Amino acid sequence: MANFNGYLIISAILFSIGTIGVLTRKNSIVIFMCIELMLNAVNLTFITFSRYLGNLDGQIFVFFIMTVAAAEAAVGLALIIAFYNNKDTIDVDEVQLMKW
């Protein structure tokens, strides 16, 4: 039991680091990496629970999350590039044509 708790705590910490990163970083790509960190923290949580509960649902879920994250990365990077083409920066502080 104790080592399961350890994995859960680590994934909670990873998730928090990701969240804090999204809120404090300025570079779109770094923000995006922080989001990926959050998703991977979720993956770790799922796998821990899957192992602990002894059923496979959680591991299947992880495959879906990884696939979706890849699709999201493709779209997200394309959007970042489109923004860079027009503005020559990917700093989110410059994303201010409309007020936040």
Place this chain on the structure above:
Amino acid sequence: MDMITMPAINMTPILPEIFLSVLAMALLLINVFSPGGSKSYLGYVSFIGIIAAAVLVGAGWNGYIESFNGAVVLDKFATFFKMIFLLSAGMAILITDQYMEREECNHGELYPIILFTTVGMMLMASGTDLMTIFLGLELMSVSLYVLAGFNRKNLKSNEAGLKYFLLGSFSTGFLLYGMALVYGATGTTRISKIAQIVAQMTMPSSNILLLAGVLLLFTGFAFKVAAAPFHMWTPDVYEGAPTPMTAFMSTGPKAAAFAASLRLFLVAFPTLQVEWSQLLWVLAVVTMTVGNITALRQDNIKRMLAYSSIAHAGYCLVGFTAGNGTGTSAILFYMLSYALMNIGAFAIIILVAKKGESNGTVMDLAGFGFKHPALALAMTVFMFSMAGVPPTAGFIGKFYLFSGAIQQGYIWLAILGVLNSAASVYYYLRVIVYMYMKDPTEEFEWTKVTAPVAIALVLSVAGTLVLGVIPSFVLEYAQLAIRLL
């Protein structure tokens, strides 16, 4: 040796989804291999496809089929919502072409992406497993990021896409973490099984894992329906995205998020209703107030309608808080009428605006009522409906949402809702005042109304009025849909 046997899978519940996905992929290929030039025909084909899908969905109204081992269900609840999504997508396609021609970004990919978004929404409505709901949600969201940033030469559209993407996937993280914790607490991702296990818990409200999971799910969905305080992305994304896409994403996806969260919270966590309805109470009041107060001081119509859409989500949350038959079936009705009136209003904005989305403030409507009496009349109907003036669909929807709250004893919530609704009259009437009572500041040359936009306008005006005068038949469908959930 064990042979791997294919499980018997009944494909009927997702037949419309399969049809739309295949159509979308075919259109993508046709778009790539066809010579350049106008891509309007892809829009017509998609529109016909949407109608065919609506026929398929409608044919399944009376059925109840569970499939994929209980991960997808075809019931009246899903069917009702699927109709809303198809209506919203079809209308969006109708008003898209004229706008995209003017903005010179009529790329053919647009229509397949709209279709993929619709498939995602439909999966959200019929998903009965956290996995299916997640996949539907992501299919919808990822397509919407593209649609928001579709006009890639326009900086505002770039910004809208980027913001929507960053904040949208941020919220997906919370939603997923919530799903992971609920899975940990209950040991399953299937909604019906979660419901069983939660019902057997002696004190579900003291199970920290479950409670944290529900809270995170709550945050994720609040973000998707643009409820305050998770609404910060909405005005910017709605303002920057191409206008027809704003019309689309403020109606269909919002309804989809309500569909998934209604199913999840009403079916899986009824024993926690005391807890989540308290949260919803606060969320509803904050959302309505923030939406309406900030909408009061907007000059840009798209931005004003964005804040108004936050307020409308707040009204629906009032019905959600009540959680009874009246309140929840009113959400279904309200989402349908909101799709009609909101897309209609955006169609008018498309007609008024000029290239590069200039001419988009309330002041630019000055004198509109005399130059184009028919269009101004349509806009008046939409504004009255959003403000909740009888005999329009908006009035009936709000009436049932608030009476649902009163039935459950949420008197103060209903009072605050009505007060908010009264405050909102100011900014809707402001549009009408400018149209009829101010002189035009400059001569504006007129883009003609193309046939598809005209059809969309007629449909939405007729729908708004019909639902306002004889709402009973749709309300009966909505009540049936929610009763058998």
